Amino acid sequence: MKKVRIGMIGSGYIGRCHAIAYAQAATVFALKGEIVREMLAEVNPQLAQEKAQAFGFTRATGDWRELVSDPQIDVVDICAPNFLHKEMALEAIRHGKHVYSEKPLALSVADAEAMTRAAQQAGVKTLVGFNYMKNPTSQLAKEIIARGEIGKVVHFYGTHNEDYLANPATPRDWHCQQALAGLGALGDLAAHIVNMAHYLVGGITEVSGDMQTVITERPDPQALDRLLPVENEDQASALLRFSNGAHGVIETSRIACGSKMGLTYVVTGTKGTLRYTQERMAELALYLHDDEAGRQGFKTILTGPAHPDYANFCVSAGHGIGFNDQKTVEIRDLINGVAADDPMWPDFAEGLQVSKVLEAIAVSAKERRWINV
């Protein structure tokens, strides 16, 4: 079986998630290629070595450039901070590597375009880590919509709200700095819900956005009694128009007290409605307008082996899969895409399209007018 040799850059929050997914993927799925955890890069050799061992990678390096140019690497997996995505991806592409990047693809549309163009010209494969759409429950939502079970989609409401910055005493970190993060909640969180809207409904053509930095200053992590400016938005909302005529709204916040994993959506069609929240990731609520009078209602479907990809984890319904399992589905797509040329999506082109929507919202919010995406 063809080997797919992974070079992973970064081992923090999402790197850990990738590592767990690499570890279990071959047991969960009958993959079309063999995962080889070849090399891990971190900011210094010691950390790299330590994490390589913890995460089951053979080699380690303190220099990501060494990794992207290594001839034994087939796929560069970028789990590094967002502001580095562009440079790393371009270097990896220059060396002919397939690139698997965490979201957001880049800090700006211009950067995302450069990355997408470079990948297309080099003929390498790309994948962006919008893992929530890989959850069997959201795959089920897609299936229900695609089969027309809820009719023609007329409305989408989606959020990605969390509260990791709800406390004003939380020191400023990279999330709040434009040079490191680009957009605020839009870039960090809303990227997921825009991708989900694309996946479930289709292209977004126009937006009218609004956004706000609620907590305008935060303590300097080096000197907590000194305040530093917050440079991007804490919350944002946008009216949407989709290419297929549907209307919609998305909202995002990083100060939404109580929302821990607040990716939610309501998709309304002419014949029914779907409701979902990622905090109950095993449940999809489905309403069908043509149900018999007196027996109408939202039905809570527990994801199970009748739904996409679930049975690989467990053959009993309702037993539940977790956050890292979504990433495992994504890595299945990566391996089968690279080893057997299976379709791989969301690719850089989708990552770019998400960036365009997010940037359009930000521009719209500043200029206070509708913007075409």
Added chain:
Amino acid sequence: MKKVRIGMIGSGYIGRCHAIAYAQAATVFALKGEIVREMLAEVNPQLAQEKAQAFGFTRATGDWRELVSDPQIDVVDICAPNFLHKEMALEAIRHGKHVYSEKPLALSVADAEAMTRAAQQAGVKTLVGFNYMKNPTSQLAKEIIARGEIGKVVHFYGTHNEDYLANPATPRDWHCQQALAGLGALGDLAAHIVNMAHYLVGGITEVSGDMQTVITERPDPQALDRLLPVENEDQASALLRFSNGAHGVIETSRIACGSKMGLTYVVTGTKGTLRYTQERMAELALYLHDDEAGRQGFKTILTGPAHPDYANFCVSAGHGIGFNDQKTVEIRDLINGVAADDPMWPDFAEGLQVSKVLEAIAVSAKERRWINV
């Protein structure tokens, strides 16, 4: 005890609700005035007589003008179709009656302004039937916000969605005709959620709206094989800015499959969040950010005697009050307002303010730009 003699115009959907509330109000509350169900007007004398008997009114008339000019009437209660509110209210005011009108106050801001001005000049008292804010659960939400328990409000998301026109085969009725209804879902449904936003958060200063008529033609009720145009919006959404700096979104739809009583809100503050849906009208979910680590979460408060007005219905928590009970609270406000000059809100000025917001959304949607309210 001072008598408060009611003349009610209209006995349909909401008239029935008023009638039930009048019937029980004096048993539920120790009122400051005596409710006298004096006269009921309907479109003809026979129907008026029949409904007067069913609803416990002493006299009946087939001519509403007779009612509004009757010297034995203190309060004119308008449950007639929306397009008649203005004329009826102005006539009632001209005869010095207090006016209790169902929402929406009028079909246009101009009409609502005329009514509000007339009432102010005549010195009569006014009340508009935004009954959902009278639910003890939403009164509790108000109390929690007013006491600062969730900090400063930074975001409001509200909906009033129903699905009574989700079926395209439903014939066109007055809801879909501008001359009879004015706005569509905005006027019929969103009036409630705008009032709720005012009640819970404060004044709305700017809006960017969008709206859509999804089902553009419906069968003629007189000849089902002929189609008639739908003249107003099925769904609408708007970005909001509040005078206190909070941002927000409201949405409304009359084709939202599965939403039977979809008045919902999420109020996010700097220290906590409230979540509510009218379909579970006895429950308010409260999250407090300062709860101990590991013990944070949304707490489902079941309304009970510790909350406003509930104990008048039942002294045990969680036993539940219903739709008509909200109206009973409203009628308590009416009677105490008229008999003892207690404050009475939402009055015509609030009804006008709601109209201004709704009209601003409609204008914004047509002109595709932000509008100051």
Added chain:
Amino acid sequence: MKKVRIGMIGSGYIGRCHAIAYAQAATVFALKGEIVREMLAEVNPQLAQEKAQAFGFTRATGDWRELVSDPQIDVVDICAPNFLHKEMALEAIRHGKHVYSEKPLALSVADAEAMTRAAQQAGVKTLVGFNYMKNPTSQLAKEIIARGEIGKVVHFYGTHNEDYLANPATPRDWHCQQALAGLGALGDLAAHIVNMAHYLVGGITEVSGDMQTVITERPDPQALDRLLPVENEDQASALLRFSNGAHGVIETSRIACGSKMGLTYVVTGTKGTLRYTQERMAELALYLHDDEAGRQGFKTILTGPAHPDYANFCVSAGHGIGFNDQKTVEIRDLINGVAADDPMWPDFAEGLQVSKVLEAIAVSAKERRWINV
């Protein structure tokens, strides 16, 4: 229309509920008789007079014997403390009155038998206030079961849990005294869930029970530093066998922290399952095993005009009816039963049957063996 003249004894917790229901019933329903709130009895003339006025009764008395013998009374409505039910009912029956009694019918099976026999011999009509089964949602449950939609019932789990005595510092009151209350949680609460089991599933033939007084002493309300014994059970559970072969369990507690109106049931059939909790009294969850694979799940049905009795309160689904509205349905049954000989259930025979089940559980718990009901 035939007058039905009510004499109500007691005006406390449940008396207030009856009064509200009497006030609204004729507006909600097209009754077959005219409700006349004729006389109210309380422990002294002053209280009786005050409550008669508040609740809309014409006459008042400080002596219930005067009420039960008054020739102008058709129905004696007993809202007095439980230990008085027997004497009052027997006296009322002796004077040929129809009797409407709150639950529990009596403190013992022997008393309930005497009352039931007396009523049968006198040919008067009887009704017991098990109002929860009058909720349209539970009527819907009954309809679903009766139509065979969930197949043959194989299991029933029901609770009636509350927490009104969860705090050990709450002084001892009549609930805790055998002479005044008879059984504890079984008599006060479980009576409802046993009636519901009868209504939804059928007769109970055998029980194995267990029970416990958890808080064995409580403060004397007259001298809080002195403790008095609690004389009946705080919690109880029982295995059940039904005459139709189904098995089941019921549980009850008055110290179940957090249960405010914890009447709940799960009815499992060979083809589906129903789930209900009174705290969400507008919702019934229905699972049908024959739903298509991949689209199975519990459907949350919001009660509406397609369901029994709901449309009399409101013609829109999901708008919600409350605790007192259930009692209003019950009073509709009372008036139509007395005025037009409509069937009236649950009658004293059912009240007796509930007592037999409760007493069997108590005996079973003491003797630690199965008991035939």
Added chain:
Amino acid sequence: MKKVRIGMIGSGYIGRCHAIAYAQAATVFALKGEIVREMLAEVNPQLAQEKAQAFGFTRATGDWRELVSDPQIDVVDICAPNFLHKEMALEAIRHGKHVYSEKPLALSVADAEAMTRAAQQAGVKTLVGFNYMKNPTSQLAKEIIARGEIGKVVHFYGTHNEDYLANPATPRDWHCQQALAGLGALGDLAAHIVNMAHYLVGGITEVSGDMQTVITERPDPQALDRLLPVENEDQASALLRFSNGAHGVIETSRIACGSKMGLTYVVTGTKGTLRYTQERMAELALYLHDDEAGRQGFKTILTGPAHPDYANFCVSAGHGIGFNDQKTVEIRDLINGVAADDPMWPDFAEGLQVSKVLEAIAVSAKERRWINV
């Protein structure tokens, strides 16, 4: 680091779960020993070889006796059918292996006693696969109870309901045969909830049980038009008494339509209550009676890094762990127990205690009397 060499017998439903957990455990946790997937046994060499490759085991065998006697094996992991547990475990113990067995430990108390005694005499370590208690959410429940946050436990209600045999057309398989399965729903499902009751509340001393085979015959899988007898119970219930004075009830069913993973519990204490269902395995509902009046309610805690073991999977709250992740926690306990002598529980002694409770329920149901465990 000390190697822990695993020999796994069986690769079906639960074997797959073990395999996934072995694959990810070292990435998720910093283990105290190195997992070596040494050998896999199946019913024939071909299947064994195929599954060994799929699950990452080095060697394969068609004869489990070869595995248990192999000197390169430290731990024998028994995922074989229940009726083989005893023989395999005894053989493994005879060869000095540590034994990790799936539940139920054995088909009878006598067998479980023999196994437990043999393990104790041989001084080998044992672990039984009651994985649900390893979920961070149930660990949180344990923590809350242990800290006294809900006071003294006074009541436990637990279920383990599923519906895998709800359809009478499902052919008879080993689940329904005494020689292969022993008890029915009690053995297959209730074992988990009895273990959970032990974990959360403590020892069970007396039971009064009832049970029923609802579908008494099922199609022969070899000839579907022929019916074979079902030899054990479809559903069972029992009253419980705990050694610490609490009362309780457990129920189990394999025909509970709609229950996909119906392990649920409600633990009531003198100061609060916990509610849990495995179908929402990330949520624990906590009610505290001493919360301020008007602010009481069940709080839904989403499991996160503030709770036991969660942060190893993800450092953000509410992101969710799955069924296999529970098993991964269990395998962490296995490896650390074997490699570093960390405490390992639930061991065979607990498996035996669970068997005693289940057998007592079955005997009680047959003899229709209370049984001491």
